[in-house]
Amino acid sequence: MGEAGWLGLDWPKELGGQARAADEQLAFIEELEFCEAPSETYMVAETIIGPAIIKFGSDEQKRQFLPAMLRGDDESMFALHYSEPEAGSDLASLRTMARRDGEEWVVSGQKLWTTNGELAKYAILAARTDPEAKPKHAGISTFLVRLDTPGIDIRPIKAMYGRTFCATFYDDVRIPASALLGPENGGWQVITSALAAERVTIGSVAAHLQKILYRLIDHLITADNDRAKDPVIRDRIGGLAADLEIARQFALRNAELVQAERVPIYEAAISKMFIGDLHERFGEAALDLLGSGGLLSEDCPSAPLGEMEQELRYSIMTAIGGGTGEMQRNTIALRGLGLPRMK
Ligand SMILES: Cc1cc2nc3c(=O)[nH]c(=O)nc-3n(C[C@H](O)[C@H](O)[C@H](O)COP(=O)(O)OP(=O)(O)OC[C@H]3O[C@@H](n4cnc5c(N)ncnc54)[C@H](O)[C@@H]3O)c2cc1C
Numbered sequence: 001m002g003e004a005g006w007l008g009l010d011w012p013k014e015l016g017g018q019a020r021a022a023d024e025q026l027a028f029i030e031e032l033e034f035c036e037a038p039s040e041t042y043m044v045a046e047t048i049i050g051p052a053i054i055k056f057g058s059d060e061q062k063r064q065f066l067p068a069m070l071r072g073d074d075e076s077m078f079a080l081h082y083s084e085p086e087a088g089s090d091l092a093s094l095r096t097m098a099r100r101d102g103e104e105w106v107v108s109g110q111k112l113w114t115t116n117g118e119l120a121k122y123a124i125l126a127a128r129t130d131p132e133a134k135p136k137h138a139g140i141s142t143f144l145v146r147l148d149t150p151g152i153d154i155r156p157i158k159a160m161y162g163r164t165f166c167a168t169f170y171d172d173v174r175i176p177a178s179a180l181l182g183p184e185n186g187g188w189q190v191i192t193s194a195l196a197a198e199r200v201t202i203g204s205v206a207a208h209l210q211k212i213l214y215r216l217i218d219h220l221i222t223a224d225n226d227r228a229k230d231p232v233i234r235d236r237i238g239g240l241a242a243d244l245e246i247a248r249q250f251a252l253r254n255a256e257l258v259q260a261e262r263v264p265i266y267e268a269a270i271s272k273m274f275i276g277d278l279h280e281r282f283g284e285a286a287l288d289l290l291g292s293g294g295l296l297s298e299d300c301p302s303a304p305l306g307e308m309e310q311e312l313r314y315s316i317m318t319a320i321g322g323g324t325g326e327m328q329r330n331t332i333a334l335r336g337l338g339l340p341r342m343k
Contacts, residue, residue: 002072117166266336283312
C-alpha cells in the first residue's frame with residue numbers, strides 16, 4: 001500500500017499525502033476491512049502519530065518520521081505510552097518523570113496496557129516535566145522515544161481478547177532533547193489532539209462490524225435452515241444494521257471535522273462511546289443468534305461461525321481502549337452539552 005501511495009490518504013499533498021475527502025477515506029477504510037487487509041503496522045502511525053507530528057513536530061521530526069510512515073515501514077511502527085497503573089481515566093495524574101539534563105531528558109516510570117508495545121519501534125511517551133505545575137496537566141510533555149534505548153524494559157502480557165499488551169519500565173532512560181514533541185509542558189494539547197484522532201479511528205470499527213454482520217446474515221440464510229426468515233431474528237439483525245449505520249455516520253462526521261482542521265472533542269467522544277457499546281451488544285447478539293455453538297472459537301471445526309465469540313472478547317478494546325464509555329459521557333456532558341462539573 002505504501003509503494004502504491006495508499007497511506008496518508010488524508011495527509012496534505014505537500015507532505016506526500018493525497019488530501020482526500022472524508023467520504024473517500026471512509027470508503028477506503030471500509031474496503032480495507034472487507035478485504036481483510038492487515039492494519040497493525042501502519043494504523044497507529046498513519047492515523048494518530050503522523051497527524052500529531054504534522055501539527056506539532058519539528059522539521060527534523062517531520063523529515064525523520066513522515067516518509068517512513070507513508071512507506072508503511074516497520075521502522076515507523078508506534079505504540080502509545082500514556083496509561084500507567086494509577087493513571088488511566090485520570091491521565092493528568094501520570095507519574096512517569098522526564099528531567100532535563102543538558103542536551104538530554106532522563107525518563108523514569110512505568111507505562112501499562114500498551115497495545116503492540118512489543119512490536120513497535122517507537123512510542124509516543126507522555127511524561128511529567130514540571131511536578132509543581134497546577135493544574136496537573138500543565139506539567140506534562142510528549143516525546144517520540146526509540147524503544148530499543150538502554151533502560152527500557154518491555155514485558156508483554158496476554159490479554160483476554162487474544163492479543164498482547166505490555167507493561168513498560170523506564171529506568172533512567174536518556175533520550176535526546178530533540179525527542180520532545182510539541183512545547184515543553186505543552187504535551188496536553190498534543191495528547192488531546194492525538195486521543196481525538198484515536199477515538200475517530202476507533203469509530204471506524206463500524207466498518208469491521210459491518211463485515212461481520214454480512215457474514216452472520218449469510219450464515220443465517222445459507223447454513224442455518226434459513227433462520228433469517230424468523231421475524232424475531234430479522235428484528236434483531238435490523239436493529240444492529242440500523243445502529244451500524246448510525247456509527248458509520250458518526251465516523252463520517254468526525255472525518256469531515258478533521259478535514260476542516262477542527263479537533264472533534266465531544267464529537268469523537270460520541271462516536272467512541274456509541275461504537276464501544278455497540279461492539280459489546282453486537283458480540284452478545286451474535287452469540288444469542290447462533291445458540292450455544294456460537295461460544296466455540298474459530299479453532300474448533302464444528303463452530304458455526306468461529307470468529308463470533310472472539311468478537312465479544314475483542315469488544316473490550318473498543319469499549320475501554322482510548323478511554324471508557326463513562327469518560328466519553330463526561331466529555332459529552334462538559335464539552336458538548338456545557339453541563340456544570342460535579343463538585
Ligand atoms: C484492550 C486495551 C488496549 C489498550 N491500549 C492502550 C495503549 O495502547 N496505550 C495506552 O496508553 N493505554 C491503553 N489502554 C488503557 C486504557 O486507555 C485505559 O484502560 C482506560 O483509559 C481506563 O483506565 P484504567 O484501566 O486505569 O481504569 P480506571 O481509570 O481505573 O477506571 C475504572 C472504572 O472507573 C470509571 N471511572 C474512572 N474515572 C471516572 C470518572 N471521572 N467518572 C466516571 N467514571 C469514572 C471508568 O469508566 C472505569 O469503569 C488500553 C486498554 C485496553 C482495555
